[in-house]
Amino acid sequence: MINYSIIIPHRNSPELLLKAVYSVPERADLEILVVDNSSYDCIGPIQETLLSHGRVFLLYSNNTKGAGRARNVALERATGKWLLFLDADDYFLPRAFEELDTWVETGxxxxxxxxxxxxxxxxxxxxxxxxxxxxxxxxxxxxxxAENYLRYRYLGPWGKLIKRSLVEDHNIVFDEVLTHEDVLFSMHTGHWAKTVQCSGNAIYCVTDSPGSLLKSRKRIHRRHAFLMTLKGMCFLRSLGKSQYHPYKNQLMPLFRNSKDLGTWELLRWIGMVLKYRWNMMPEIVEYLKRRSARIFSGLLPKPSDRNY
Incomplete structure (x- = not known):
């Protein structure tokens, strides 16, 4: 019987991927599903080493749809009782699976x-x-x-044991966007879980790097971050639980920070607000008025420059 399906999306970080994979013990009751996101040129040299570690299966996904698509590919293949998500630049701590084993038969x-x-x-x-x-x-x-805060604010997929039947019974998948793809997955699993529990023991190490997509200033990444924050707010609004969103006060600051992305991108963001019927249009209109006033005031000649 397979107790654990460990899902690892990967793109262009082979050395870190090996560290992640080798932090998982070689055991017959688990499977490691590595989903490569179109980076075969760097997977090739490590493929033999990668596949020699226990029950490792190498799958492939479309790089234009990010880690969300990669994880969905693995979900279709997973057979374990429990799901564990591991990012390719992170790793499990020593003795993590000793801790996990104490929970494997719980309900x-x-x-x-x-x-x-x-x-x-x-x-x-x-x-x-x-x-x-x-x-x-x-x-x-x-x-x-604190239970609702835990269910709806713990938005990373890592650091959790998630019953695979929970995901399959409710058809829960990751959004196939380039960043914040785990927001709704985490909220939906938290919402539909009948019972949840916590352990005070650490099993996972998450890394912090300047190249993280969470810190990216690229247009597409910022757009997807705004979109997924908006969709998360709309989901919680539908439940009457908007107060639990960890970024509930961040939508307008995110919108204001779009000013350097150009007019067409700004219109895209306004379109997203209208599509999801989020009540922030009065704030947006007021912001655009102030912004327009600043722009036009800068175009007018100063009093000292005028000819009388």
């Missing part, structure tokens, strides 16, 4: 675990794990008050 739909984080370039401790760990600590202190 929970999701088990959340603490994590650690490091700066990839220096190896020093980062702060990326702290928000998620606080959600777990709050739940362990007072589950009645």
């Amino acid at each position: 929970y739909d999701i088990v959340y675990f603490k994590s650690r984080s490091i700066v990839l370039s220096t190896g020093k401790e980062s702060k990326r794990h702290m928000f998620h760990n606080r959600l777990i600590e709050d739940f362990m202190k007072d589950g009645n008050t």
